[in-house]
Amino acid sequence: MTAIPTFEPTLYHVKRGEQGTALDIAGFSLWYGPAARALHDVALAVEAGLVTALIGPSGCGKSTLLRSLNRMNDLIDGLRTEGRIRFQDQDIYHPDTDVIALRKRMGMVFQKPNPFPMSIFENVVYPLRIDGVRDKGRLAETAERALSGAALWDEVKDRLEDSALGLSGGQQQRLCIARAIAAEPDVLLMDEPCSALDPIATARIEELIDGLRGRYTIVMVTHNMQQAARVSDNTAFMYLGRLIEYGDTETVFTNPKRPRTTDYITGRFG
Amino acid sequence: MPGTHIVRSYDEQLRRLGDAITTMGGLAEAQLASAVTAVGSRDSVLAERVVAGDAAIDALEAEALHLATQVLALRQPVAVDLRLIVASFKLSSEIERIGDYARNIAKRALVLNQGEPLRAAQAVPRMGQLVARMLRDVLDAFVARDAARARDVWRRDEEVDALYNSVFRELLTYMMEDARSITPCTHLLFIAKNLERIGDHATNMAETVIYLIEGQMPGGERPKGDFTAAVEPPSAGGSGQ
Numbered sequence: 001m002t003a004i005p006t007f008e009p010t011l012y013h014v015k016r017g018e019q020g021t022a023l024d025i026a027g028f029s030l031w032y033g034p035a036a037r038a039l040h041d042v043a044l045a046v047e048a049g050l051v052t053a054l055i056g057p058s059g060c061g062k063s064t065l066l067r068s069l070n071r072m073n074d075l076i077d078g079l080r081t082e083g084r085i086r087f088q089d090q091d092i093y094h095p096d097t098d099v100i101a102l103r104k105r106m107g108m109v110f111q112k113p114n115p116f117p118m119s120i121f122e123n124v125v126y127p128l129r130i131d132g133v134r135d136k137g138r139l140a141e142t143a144e145r146a147l148s149g150a151a152l153w154d155e156v157k158d159r160l161e162d163s164a165l166g167l168s169g170g171q172q173q174r175l176c177i178a179r180a181i182a183a184e185p186d187v188l189l190m191d192e193p194c195s196a197l198d199p200i201a202t203a204r205i206e207e208l209i210d211g212l213r214g215r216y217t218i219v220m221v222t223h224n225m226q227q228a229a230r231v232s233d234n235t236a237f238m239y240l241g242r243l244i245e246y247g248d249t250e251t252v253f254t255n256p257k258r259p260r261t262t263d264y265i266t267g268r269f270g
Numbered sequence: 271m272p273g274t275h276i277v278r279s280y281d282e283q284l285r286r287l288g289d290a291i292t293t294m295g296g297l298a299e300a301q302l303a304s305a306v307t308a309v310g311s312r313d314s315v316l317a318e319r320v321v322a323g324d325a326a327i328d329a330l331e332a333e334a335l336h337l338a339t340q341v342l343a344l345r346q347p348v349a350v351d352l353r354l355i356v357a358s359f360k361l362s363s364e365i366e367r368i369g370d371y372a373r374n375i376a377k378r379a380l381v382l383n384q385g386e387p388l389r390a391a392q393a394v395p396r397m398g399q400l401v402a403r404m405l406r407d408v409l410d411a412f413v414a415r416d417a418a419r420a421r422d423v424w425r426r427d428e429e430v431d432a433l434y435n436s437v438f439r440e441l442l443t444y445m446m447e448d449a450r451s452i453t454p455c456t457h458l459l460f461i462a463k464n465l466e467r468i469g470d471h472a473t474n475m476a477e478t479v480i481y482l483i484e485g486q487m488p489g490g491e492r493p494k495g496d497f498t499a500a501v502e503p504p505s506a507g508g509s510g511q
């Protein structure tokens with residue numbers, strides 16, 4: 001048996017949080033089919049309470065890695081993984097892992113806002129509803145806390161019973177973040193959360209992410225280099241299913257160590 | 271150097287910025303050489319030309335600042351591209367200062383040329399050549415992105431400082447020997463000091479070129495060899511027994 005290659009942080013200047021490592025990914029590989037390997041021995045330690053950006057060209061495996069973290073990939077036929085992802089001392093891919101419980105601790109926000117066709121209020125308290133919570137006081141309290149946390153409360157507090165589909169795209173995305181927060185997760189996984197938004201709405205989400213720092217561990221996929229540079233503490237650059245470089249965002253954007261990273265972030269031919 | 275950008279006009283803008291810095295440096299190099307020659311060969315026509323020529327360096331500095339600002343605003347440069355912008359701001363202001371010193375040397379040459387020729391003036395060309403070579407080498411290092419050559423310039427500052435010390439002592443001796451030489455020798459002293467300062471600016475440029483290439487300023491203490499601040503003025507002699 002060969003040892004699983006673990007992430008070697010001294011190779012890189014990774015910014016360290018005060019809360020230790022949230023996700024420890026080691027020698028992680030993923031196949032969508034026998035001949036469709038999407039991830040190659042990825043090793044990465046995600047710091048708790050910080051914002052980690054995943055960047056890289058289209059098809060390099062960012063979404064695949066993100067979805068591996070809360071086992072969203074499980075539903076895909078023929079999927080196979082190797083290696084290990086530890087989340088707070090729990091092996092995510094261990095057969096005994098309670099996947100439902102795991103996903104509750106890792107909220108997910110997608111590229112296109114996906115509010116349910118129901119009221120703003122019901123959207124936010126949805127995670128509590130499926131847990132069977134009926135207590136009106138607790139639901140109302142959670143709705144206000146989550147909507148405030150997502151910087152949306154002031155804009156919607158007088159129309160909580162209106163349909164969520166009537167909100168603007170940016171508001172819908174913040175509603176989805178509120179819904180993710182309502183479940184009180186430890187980790188927020190975001191896959192291109194601003195790609196469908198205008199610059200003002202994008203700035204609001206970025207401001208929101210900044211405010212969530214410290215309380216949640218955030219892993220965000222983005223195609224917007226400036227966004228990664230603005231909001232993240234650490235940046236991981238992936239290429240063809242491999243992790244090429246991982247380090248504190250400032251270093252990655254001012255003095256990347258790998259030529260491939262330079263080519264990508266400066267917009268050069270690889 | 272890394273490859274070309276997917277957006278070709280970006281490469282074009284960066285190339286123009288690099289060219290502006292190189293042209294500016296070349297002009298400063300020529301100005302410096304002419305100013306030193308004007309002192310050594312008592313050529314007032316040449317000195318006048320240097321005084322008038324400084325405006326061209328200032329104009330190029332303005333162009334470099336404009337190009338660098340444009341890239342910052344339009345391209346949001348990162349990594350080596352960002353470092354080129356930062357380096358351009360620094361290099362252009364260093365070169366602009368070097369141009370000012372060259373003009374100052376030329377102005378003093380005009381004054382010196384009105385008086386008698388001085389034996390002491392021969393020390394200036396030696397120092398001038400040393401400093402001019404530093405400037406040329408640091409510009410070559412910039413163009414070739416050659417960190418080793420930049421480091422070599424960086425180390426040479428010590429030599430300039432040492433030469434300045436010896437020129438300084440030599441001029442003091444002349445002034446003590448012959449009181450009539452005090453005014454022209456003071457001009458020469460200032461010229462030597464200007465050359466020493468140009469050496470410092472070339473050294474700063476070398477640091478910036480290293481930063482551009484390696485992403486970090488060179489570590490460790492800069493070599494230093496200027497001890498003239500510790501030399502007691504001649505009138506204070508005898509009290510230090």
Ligand SMILES: Nc1ncnc2c1ncn2[C@@H]1O[C@H](COP(=O)(O)OP(=O)(O)OP(=O)(O)O)[C@@H](O)[C@H]1O
Nearest residue numbers: 032036038056057058059060061062063064065076
């Ligand atoms: N469900 C799937 N079945 C088979 N192959 C897949 C599946 N999802 C993704 N892939 C393949 O896996 C590779 C990585 O895809 P992934 O979606 O993770 O890339 P990405 O980095 O998120 O790209 P983008 O920036 O375009 O979103 C690609 O080659 C893709 O075609």
Ligand SMILES: [Mg+2]
Nearest residue numbers: 062063064191
């Ligand atoms: Mg994706």
